[in-house]
Amino acid sequence: MALFSYHQHSSEMFLGFIIFLVFKGVLGATFTFVNKCDYTIWPGILGKPDLGSTGFELKKGASRSFQAPAGWSGRFWARTDCKFDDSGHGTCGTGDCGSGSIDCNGLGANPPATLAEFTLGSGSQDYYDVSLVDGYNLPMMVEANGGSGTCASTGCVADLNRRCPSELKVDGGDACNSACRAFGTPEYCCNGAFGSPSTCKPSTYSQMFKSACPKSYSYAYDDATSTFTCTGADYTVTFCPSSSPSLKSLMGSGSDSGSSVEQAALATSSWLANLATGDSIRIQPCAAALFVALNLILSLLVYL
The missing domain is CATH 2.60.110.10 (Thaumatin)
Known part of the structure; x- marks a missing residue:
């Protein structure tokens, strides 16, 4: 039963x-x-x-x-x-x-x-x-x-x-x-x-x-x-x-590290934008790859 x-x-x-x-x-x-x-x-x-x-x-x-x-x-x-x-x-x-x-x-x-x-x-x-x-x-x-x-x-x-x-x-x-x-x-x-x-x-x-x-x-x-x-x-x-906790702690630590990283990311993005429109100075291919890699790394540090 x-x-x-x-x-x-x-x-x-x-x-x-x-x-x-x-x-x-x-x-x-x-x-x-x-x-x-x-x-x-x-x-x-x-x-x-x-x-x-x-x-x-x-x-x-x-x-x-x-x-x-x-x-x-x-x-x-x-x-x-x-x-x-x-x-x-x-x-x-x-x-x-x-x-x-x-x-x-x-x-x-x-x-x-x-x-x-x-x-x-x-x-x-x-x-x-x-x-x-x-x-x-x-x-x-x-x-x-x-x-x-x-x-x-x-x-x-x-x-x-x-x-x-x-x-x-x-x-x-x-x-x-x-x-x-x-x-x-x-x-x-x-x-x-x-x-x-x-x-x-x-x-x-x-x-x-x-x-x-x-x-x-x-x-x-x-x-x-x-x-x-x-x-x-x-x-x-x-x-x-x-914002994510990692971004909050980075930007709210009281140091200038967060703003410095973000400013560097912005600068690199501006360089990439100029490259797309042909306004950037001529550089060697390896240097271009370095800049792209740097942009990705900085973006991860700031936004992830």
């Missing part, structure tokens, strides 16, 4: 687990947005079907959640320096969607803007990434909660506005363009004769982005190290996530 009771209980638990998975696949995922920036932001949403909002205000320290159905596909980003009147009409300094209102109404972000992109599976894997292909306006982190599979966190926590080359920087320094947007040439935009993975390779600019944010998309064909999967998870999208 006790053995029968045990097997009955186990069967009920297994059945409950299967029902949970089925309903989880139907329900999709909950997206929670958290603002850790020192200022108000206005997240934008572009995707189908509609989640009930296409844009909203999120004050410093606030959070807000939305339920997305299975099969939902779309993107999120933050708009900054927005000025809206009492009727909700206005514009934003970065990430503006051009709708003239708080709601984006089916319009995407005007580059440059850091993007979080999702495709939710229907009882199968979700795909997600953080993309800098359209440039960067603020740090962003995506974390998967309660799912199965790899479910790795991804994002860009580095302040790329501070290390943005002058030729990519927007007026005011509040965002950093991609090389495609800045120059518009096929080799940077991965179109025309450069419209395939075999012909469009990482540029010096995309490599700078990648060294600072190794898990983010740095150019159009950066799939291998930038796309992540998870099954049955909910997701937290954090704007301006807190």
Whole structure:
């Protein structure tokens, strides 16, 4: 009798687990947005079907959640320096969607803007990434909660506005363009004769982005190290996530070592940017390799 009771209980638990998975696949995922920036932001949403909002205000320290159905596909980003009147009409300094209102109404972000992109599976894997292909306006982190599979966190926590080359920087320094947007040439935009993975390779600019944010998309064909999967998870999208403990201890030690390392990294990045546009002085190939290696080492020291 006790053995029968045990097997009955186990069967009920297994059945409950299967029902949970089925309903989880139907329900999709909950997206929670958290603002850790020192200022108000206005997240934008572009995707189908509609989640009930296409844009909203999120004050410093606030959070807000939305339920997305299975099969939902779309993107999120933050708009900054927005000025809206009492009727909700206005514009934003970065990430503006051009709708003239708080709601984006089916319009995407005007580059440059850091993007979080999702495709939710229907009882199968979700795909997600953080993309800098359209440039960067603020740090962003995506974390998967309660799912199965790899479910790795991804994002860009580095302040790329501070290390943005002058030729990519927007007026005011509040965002950093991609090389495609800045120059518009096929080799940077991965179109025309450069419209395939075999012909469009990482540029010096995309490599700078990648060294600072190794898990983010740095150019159009950066799939291998930038796309992540998870099954049955909910997701937290954090704007301006807190710095890592190692970076906090480095910059808060009271010495000048942290600032010296960062200044050296910025200087090396500027040299690489000049090299890409042909403005740098001529140097031997071995010296160029040394500079690239130094840039990667310094980026790891500052941002990891």
